[in-house]
Amino acid sequence: MESDGVSKLIEHKWTIAIIAGVSIIFLAIVYTVLPLVDGIVLGVVFAYVGRPINNKLAKYTRYSPFIATACIITPILFILGLGAVEIWYYIKWVVGHQSEIMTSFIATIEGLDLPEFIYGGGDISQMIENLAASAIEIIKHFPAFEYAGKIAILIINFIVSVFVCFFLLMDGDRFVALIRDLVPQPNSEIVDAFIEHADQILSGIFIGNLYVAIFASMISLFVFYFFGVSSVLAMASLVFLASLIPIFAGWMILGPIAVGRYFEYGLWDAVIFYAVAGIVIYGPTELVLRPYIVGVKSYTHPLLMLLMFIGGALVAGIAGFFMAPALMGILIAAYRTYEDAVHGRIETPDIPQQ
Numbered sequence: 001m002e003s004d005g006v007s008k009l010i011e012h013k014w015t016i017a018i019i020a021g022v023s024i025i026f027l028a029i030v031y032t033v034l035p036l037v038d039g040i041v042l043g044v045v046f047a048y049v050g051r052p053i054n055n056k057l058a059k060y061t062r063y064s065p066f067i068a069t070a071c072i073i074t075p076i077l078f079i080l081g082l083g084a085v086e087i088w089y090y091i092k093w094v095v096g097h098q099s100e101i102m103t104s105f106i107a108t109i110e111g112l113d114l115p116e117f118i119y120g121g122g123d124i125s126q127m128i129e130n131l132a133a134s135a136i137e138i139i140k141h142f143p144a145f146e147y148a149g150k151i152a153i154l155i156i157n158f159i160v161s162v163f164v165c166f167f168l169l170m171d172g173d174r175f176v177a178l179i180r181d182l183v184p185q186p187n188s189e190i191v192d193a194f195i196e197h198a199d200q201i202l203s204g205i206f207i208g209n210l211y212v213a214i215f216a217s218m219i220s221l222f223v224f225y226f227f228g229v230s231s232v233l234a235m236a237s238l239v240f241l242a243s244l245i246p247i248f249a250g251w252m253i254l255g256p257i258a259v260g261r262y263f264e265y266g267l268w269d270a271v272i273f274y275a276v277a278g279i280v281i282y283g284p285t286e287l288v289l290r291p292y293i294v295g296v297k298s299y300t301h302p303l304l305m306l307l308m309f310i311g312g313a314l315v316a317g318i319a320g321f322f323m324a325p326a327l328m329g330i331l332i333a334a335y336r337t338y339e340d341a342v343h344g345r346i347e348t349p350d351i352p353q354q
Contacts, residue, residue: 039157041319043164044326046072047172048206054169065169073162079241082234090256097263104263189346194337201329204298205305206322211293213243216285223277229257239281254278294325300332 033040050068057064168175176195183191217240224232238253254277262270291306298305305325312324340346 035153036157036160037316037323038154038318039160040164041322042157042161043168045206045209045322046161046165047168048203049210050165050169051172051203065166068169069162069166072165076241079237082231082237086231086234086238087256090260100263190337190341193340193346194333197333197336198330201298201300201333202326204296204300205294205325205329208294208296208298209244209290209322212285212290213240215289216240216243216281219285220277220281223280224257227261227273227277243285254281298329300329304328 046069050072053071054064054068057067061067179195180188180191217236220236220239221232224235229235235253235257242253254274257277258270258274261273286309287306290309291302294300294305294309295302305328308325308328309321312320312322314320316323337346
């Protein structure tokens, strides 16, 4: 007597129960670590950037993962420290020069020769004071605790990225070997080919980002020097950090500099600096160099990388900026593995070869 579908389900009920239980546990784990996705993705990026250092030092010392992680994290902490000092300096300067700032701002508004209906023929300084008071009231209603929580999550994610980087450098090979062991032996060559393609593409994506960050910081040196910006090295270091890891956007670096130039040199100088610096530093690097260099290093089309970088950042922020190109790279690796199998470059039991 031929068994029906219900009988088959009853026969394999324990297998189905185990699969369902494992799936539920896996989804629960994913949900638990979801707030730390940014840190995990950044840790993978750090590990790829630090892997060449780790591989060279591994021949001489067993502490190569420690050294490689320190070589990646220390410059980032140094750059963050420089940025924090610069921000603190600007805040201190603004607090100590409130009257000069207000006088300069009023003079700028008066110099614009605004139509009378805007301020009703009254005193412009009084109008600005009223606007400032209104702005202060609005700022008071900002959710300070919410922003403090986001900053705390950002710091936690950075700490997580350090640990992820270190343990991937130390145990990454064992993790890959574990994945290989889970695959049935007849398909091991397919898995090896896929891992090789995926590793090559992901390495190209992340190392290519490093090259772009270096190039952007070098361009910013000349731009900042041309405009006479103070602390050129510190500002260029922040540009490097923002290009490598999009924790800061470009406007968060150029904006405060432009504000400082506004109070020192005037409105048009600040506008020209912001426009020129933004176009020269971020125009060619983000729209041309990043997709091209990453595409060449990872053997993928630059247009795909451009769409993945921009779309991923818009959808998922820091994690999406790296995850979207990585997922596209994994998809391309799967296609290349299939091509290898079809053309007989690897032995497969089930796929017909051409």
